[in-house]
Amino acid sequence: MKSFKATFVAVLLVFGLVSLSSQTLAHSYVDTSTPEDGETVEETVDTITMHFDAGIEPATTAVVTDADGNEYTIGSEEFEGDDFIVHLDEPLPSGDYTVAWQALGADGHGTEGEFNFTVDAQEEEEVVEEEEPEVIEEEEADLEVEESAETDVEDEETDQNSGLVIAIVVAVLVVGFAVFFMSRRNKS
Template sequence: MKIVLLSILAALFLYVPNAAAHTYLDTTNPEDGEVVTEPLQSIALTYAGKIEQGSIFKVIASNGEQVETSDITLVDGVLTGSFDNPLPNGDYTVQWNSISEDGHPLSGEFSFTVNAPETEVAVSEENVEQAEVEDSAQVDVPESEPVNVENDKNNTPLLIVGGMLLAIILISIIILLARKKTK
C-alpha cells in the first residue's frame, strides 16, 4: 500500500501542466499573412507570459533592407516598435528574438503586406510643398484587434512523463496485489 501511495504522490509532484510551459508569442499586430490597408506606423508582439528587457525585433523589407524602428518598448509582455513614418506599400518580414522570464531564448518570424491607399500629389508648387509637409507629419494609426497566432507549444514531453507515471502506478498496484495473494 505504501508503494501505491508513494507512486501517486510522485505523480502529483511531477505533473505540473502549465507551470512548466515556456512563454510563447501569442498574437501579433499585424498578424502573420495579413494585408494591411491602413497606414502602418507600429508593430506589436504580445506574449503569453513575461519577457525580459533586451527582447527585440527587426523589420525586413522585400528588397532585403532592414527598416529602422524609432522606438521599441516592452510593457506587460507586449513588445511594440514604432516608425517615424508609415511603412511604404510592400511585403515585410518581422524577425523577433526574445528572452522569456525564465531565461530561455525565443525566436521566430512572421510576414505581412502593406497595401494602403497612397495620397495624391498635387501638380502646383504650393500643393507640392503642402503635400511634403503633410507627408512628414506623423499619422495616427488605428489599432486593430490582435489575432491569435497558432500556438507552437509542444506537450509531447508532458504526455510521455504522464504515460510513464501511469505505467509505474499500474505496475505498483499489480505487484502489491500479487504480494497479497501469495501471503
C-alpha cells in the same frame, strides 16, 4: 500495505514535480501578433505588437525589414505583460515586411523567430512630395535569421505537447494501478 502507500505517494510526488517543471520550463514564442503573420493590412503600419505565450524579459528585440532587406528604425519599445510593442519612427509604406524577433523568456532561455505581413495602403489623392522613410542598411550578420528558427519553434511545441501526453499517460497508469491494488486488497 505500507510499501504500497509509500510507492503511491512517491509516484504522485514525481508526477506533480514533472507537471510543475514542464510549466516553468515553457519557452517564450510569439503566440499572436498585430499585424498577424501573413496578413495584408490596408493602412500604413507604425506599431507592431507581439503577444508571447510565456513571460518575456526586456532583453527581447525585433528587427523590421522590407523585401529588399532594408531595416526600418524602431523609435521605442514597450513591454506590457506578455506583449512586446514596437513603435516605428515612420509608418511603413506599401510593401512586404518581415519582423525577426529574439526573446529572452522569463525562464532565462532565448528564442527567436519571424513573421511576415504586407502593407497595401491606399495612396492619398493629394500629390505630396513623399519622403523616403529612414532606412538603415543592414550588415549581413544582422540580416541573417537562421532557417532553423521555425523548426526550433515546431520542435519546442512538440516537446511541450509530448511532455503533456507523457504526464497524462503516467496519471492514467497511477490511477489504474491504484484501482487494481485497492480491488485486490478488498478481495482478500
